[in-house]
Amino acid sequence: MTRAPGLRRDPDSYAVTAEFYDILQADEDAARVRRLYGREVARARHGVLDVGAGTGRVTMLALAGSRADVHAVEPARAMRTSLLTRLAALPAVQRERVTVHPLPLDEAPLRAVADVAVCHNMVGCLPPAVREELWPAIAAALTPGGSLFVELPPARLPVGAVVRPLGDTRVGEHTYGGRITMSAAGHRIRTRVDYWVRQAEHVLREHTETFWMWPATRSRLAAELAPHGFVPLPGPGDPRLLAVTLPRHR
Template sequence: MSKLNPSPAVEFYDLVTRTHSEGGDALRSVLGDVDATAGPVLDVGAGTGRTVRIIADALPGARIIATEPDLVMRTVLTHQVAGDDDLRRRVTILPEPAQTMPLPDRLSAVVLFGVIGMLDREERMQLWDRLLPRLAPGAPVAVELLPISKPQQLPPMPYAKERIGDHLYEATLQGEPGDDDLMVLNSTWHITGGPGADRTVHGTSQWHTFGLEDLARETGMVAEQLTMQAGVLRAST
């Protein structure tokens, strides 16, 4: 799912990923056949480190390049990596966005979870031009998309529900069409239970809508849908 804007709802990012965990299972299945000796795994928009840990667990010994331009999430990512001796040896953190991140000559896999919809078609084409020549033979590109391929009105729906200590965190998400292929996503978080006053926090993000088959046409790769939101692109044989 799309990452929320840095403020003020970024504090709840990990609560969303906990609720929508099926993408993590899909990513593990994609990584199962990766030859990590062919090059590092690139995690674009690594957020607070959820996908970094999945990659590290699925591919022991693999080198990982984790890019995250948002300072708040990158701070949490750095904390997660620095506190784990194994990750400290294997994970390199970059602050650049997808459009300008430096890339190695070879990649054994690419993970684009919660980020590809932040790029318009021109930006995606520029990204593919940089990524595709660097993919090792058989290297997969794992992607996570909104489960809608064009802008539409989305009524409020439950988004996340988690309890931390005495506080209950509940969120709803609604969407409306923006310009061109954009969806505007609005989340509302209610934090209730003592101690302290109840809180309501609103977050807004934008997401370019398209489907996995659109990415297959852009890249010339073969697409496989794994869940409602997760899929994989592989070079055609």
């Protein structure tokens, strides 16, 4: 998903979405996160950097699937609230391995803290100029030989309006639902997310939050990363990911 231009320093983005984020998407996305990063995270020895941690899907995978320290970077207050509530339920021994950084990564002073970095469902939310600031910050946060796994954003603008329903979820007497509508607006993707809560056929409340996304191809992202020392990881890899590494000797 996404964020609007100018929200970079706005800690209140995701204020509407955070309430619905996990109830509508957590199960499906947790399985996806396991498939995409489970093996890589298990190999981390030094640390895992979760860039744009949101409510903590990759962070929880890293805590459960590795013994490395975890750095969860999440500037949006509402998403961070869910993340910390989740961490509060962990045993202290697991919780002491994770540090939450409440800033955009390029403002967080993280130096050589991780050998695995993940940008899950995140890079598409950034305008190109902000992406350019993210790459050197990730390079600085990684140790030599560290790897970065980026979930690829849409490669191009959608044709017409693309609608994706967010499946209904029951909570007691209420049913939570939602819908994502993506459409082209100039060179950006306007992403409107509608949420509702129903009781039987009666709609109790409705909310909307609009985000912006910037399409980028795999080759464009690889070209942006190269000047910061990143080279492609060998092997076919997952088509949904861009996997790059910082060679030990540069």
